[in-house]
Structure formats: C-alpha cells, structure tokens
Amino acid sequence: MSHASLVRQENLIAGSWVSADSGRTIDVTNPADGSVIATVPNCGAGETRRAIEAAHAAFPAYAALPLNERVALLRRLHQLILDNLEGLASLLTAEQGKPLAESRAEVGSSAAYVLWFAEEARRTDGSVIPAPVRGRKLMTTRHPVGVVAAITPWNFPSSMLARKIGPALAAGCTVVVKPASATPLSGLAWGHLAELAGFPSGVVNVLTGSAREIGGEITGNKLVRKITFTGSTEIGKQILREAAGTVKRVSMELGGNAPFIVFDDADLDRAVEGALIAKFRNAGQTCICTNRLYVQSGIYDRFTKRFAERVAALNVAPGNEDGAEQGPMIDEAALAKMEELVGDALSKGAKVVTGGDRHARGGLFYAPTVLSDASSDMRFTREEIFGPVAPVYRFESEDEAIAAANDTDYGLAAYAYTQDLARMFRLQDQLEYGLIGINEVLIVSPEAPFGGLKESGLGKEGSWQGIDDYLDTKYTCIGGL
Helix, strand or coil: CCCHHCCCCCCECCEEEEECCCCCEEEEEEECCEEEEEEEEEEHHHHHHHHHHHHHHHHHHHHCCCCHHHHHHHHHHHHHHHHHHHHHHHHHHHHHHHCCHHHHHHHHHHHHHHHHHHHHHHHCCCCCECCCCCCEEEEEEEEEEEEEEEECCCCCCHHHHHHHHEEEEHHHHEEEEEEECCCCHHHHHHHHHHHHHHHCCCEEEEEEHHHHHHHHHHHHHCCCCEEEECCCCHHHHHHHHHHHHHCCCEEEEEECEEEEEEECCCCCHEEEEHHHHHHHHHHHHCCEEEEEEEEEECHHHHHHHHHHHHHHHCEEECCCCCCCCCCCCCCCHHHHHHHHHHHHHHCCEEEEECCCCECCCCCCCCCEEEECCCCCHHHHHHHHCCEEEEEEEEECCHHHHHHHHCCCCEEEEEEEECCCHHHHHHHHHHCCEEEEEECCCCCCCCCCCCCEECCCCCCCCCHHHHHHHEEEEEEECCCCC
C-alpha cells in the first residue's frame, strides 16, 4: 500500500474504526514544513475504557488460541510490514521528520522484532522441579498476563510499537495502544495491518488523544494487568505511582544521558564515524543518543577538529529529500531547548566549533552543533539534550572518564572506543549502564536485551527476556502420587 492508503484518521476499538465521542480531533503536522497531513480523534477516558473492555473480552479466546495459529498471525503481520515497508517509511518520515533512510531502517527493524517474538512464542515453556519428598510432582507453567496497555513515544513511532506489541501478542495478551499525539499515524497503520493479518476483533486496539485522560484510565483500570511505557523519566515515575494502586506489572524505558568515551589508543576514524551516528541519528532525538562526549587529552584536539568537519558537512534537509542526513526537530519547544542549552554552555566557557544556532533553512531545523571545552557545571551534563548538539569534554585518566560517565541518575546506554582489551572488560564491569557499545554504536538488535539501569527504567525489551514481562509463572504441586 502507498503512504496515503496507510493513513487512518479514526481509532480502532473493538474491531471498529471510530471517532472520538466528542468529535474533537488533533492535527498531525509534518515538522519539515508545518503542513497538516491528517487529523486523528482526540479521545479520552470513555473511549479508553471501552478499548480496555474490548481487549479484556477478547483475551480468553486469544490466549487459548493454539500456538501455531498465534505464530501464524504474527508471521503474517511481519510479512505485511515488509510488503508495505516503503509506504510505512514514507508515512513515518512525514509525521516524524527523520530521513527516509532512517525510516526504512526503523520499519525493517520493526518487522524483525515481530518475527523474533513469533519465534520466541514457541519457547515460553515451564519446568518440572525435582521434588524434595516422595509422592509429589512440582512444576511451573507460563501464562499471558492479560490486557496490556502500551504507551509509545514520538521519536520511534514504529519500532517502539514492535518491541511492545510483538511480545504481548506472542505471549497471548491483548493490547490497548496509545501512540504519541505528535506521531499517531504509524500506530494507526499498525492497527490496520493487524486487522489484515487476521487478529480477532478486540485483540489490538489503538486510540489517540489526551495523554492525561487516556493515561489516567489505563493506570486506574483494574482490567489492565500490565503497562509498558517508553518516554521521559518524569512521566514514567508518574505512571509507576498511579499503577501502584492496582499493583500492575510495569515495563519502563525512560530517559538517558549516554556518555561516549574516546581513549588515546582509539581508532580515530572509527570513533569519529561512531560519534556522528550515535549523536546525530534522528537529529539527536533518541534515548540512546550520545549526550556527553569524553575525549582523552592526547587526541582531544584531533578528534574535535575531525568530528566537527564531519558534522559541518551533514546534509540538513526535509527527510523525504534525496541525501537528507538530518531532518527537523519535532516541535518548537524542542528547538527552544537547544537554544537554552547552548546559551547556558557558552555562558560557562564552552566554544562553538560548528553550528550553534538555528539552521539557515528556518522552521524547525537546528544546525548540527559541536561545542568544545564542555564542563560538568553545564546543564547538558545533567539533562538529556535530545537534539543535534554535541558537547565535547576533556579527560586525562581512565578512572576519571568512568567516574564522569557514571555521575548521572540515568543508566541507559554508554559507548567507548579503545584498542585495549583489558580496558574493554574493565569498562563492561564498571560502567553503570544497561547497554554498552565498545567500538560500536549500532548495538540494538531483536536478539539482545534493551533496557536501562538506575532511573532509565525497569525491564527488558528484545531477546528472550523481552517476552518474560508479558507472562505470569504459576507453580503447581501435585501430591498423593
């Protein structure tokens, strides 16, 4: 299907495409030019309650579906995503702004996660436990938790769905999905593809609208047994507090403050290219983006110069233009934050090596920026930048770099470049992060667990661990044998 035929401007609830009860809508705009590309329902608590009830009603039959049938549904969804990769990627770029090449990669990754969890569904087995006394059999069995509510962010509107919907459906759960209001079209398109794949009515529900009203109903409704959320740590903490009232299971993929450490012995060319990708992918708007670049003093000047040259050469353009390497920011607030952070850094002694201001294109475009002489008293040392600004810090020793890298409340992703094998293992042991890339930045894969430490979240997405949070374990003891 084409981009246009994938656009859905109603919500999927209980197998029907519906508008908001109030008739209210939300405009979806293209951040590259501000044009309105669609309107979607502005739903609230009432519509959310019906979606949850529909998922609850559909759960017993879907959970009881034979394994082969559930796997077949997921495989059909996987194939439909691949068959519509170009249309989905074009839609993603239109609503989010990232270059088409990145959108294609994201949609392809989404399909890979669905396939991975289709395969993992076959391995959600239990165990037989050796009995401590004669005449008993002890065993565990695995069962879907029930209705799952998934709240997804605007920066990866397709792949975040895959990492939540995929394991939920594989485990036998039914889902209610709340995509971000800035990028709802990918989520609604997924609802359409789930219908085409043959998932029964009520198994997949997708609704858009008020985050406060929808989120409040999700956290307070007893029928929801698990919430999976990707977004800011602030909102994650609020959801945790509200979900505690009904003791829901939660998965949280929250904020990051990723260090990128370059040692004197690093392959300089590889480190520069890695930093470019880790910082400027999706215009820096990713939770695992490099936030702080720590470069050892012996190569600090050479790295900063070469890195800035590569950054200055990035092609800033609307995502649908050929050769675009960095698209726009998501909204005016994100752009203003870049100005605030850069202004703060300059007032405290940082120097602009390249960029440092809004891009000449205007609109929501910000120039890819490198700042030298960054220091610990600057705001972006503590705050997540979430944009195309790269501060470069100088360090002397390995211990100093590790201490600086760990000096944050966050613990999602960290990167390091070195040729010293012993140092690699020391970094693995001492960096307080859930994801660590050494001489590599494209580290996310369906086969590997994704999740942070400290205030960056709870639980894992991907790998065999990614389906665990959607399953309950029951222990049964049979006596009198």
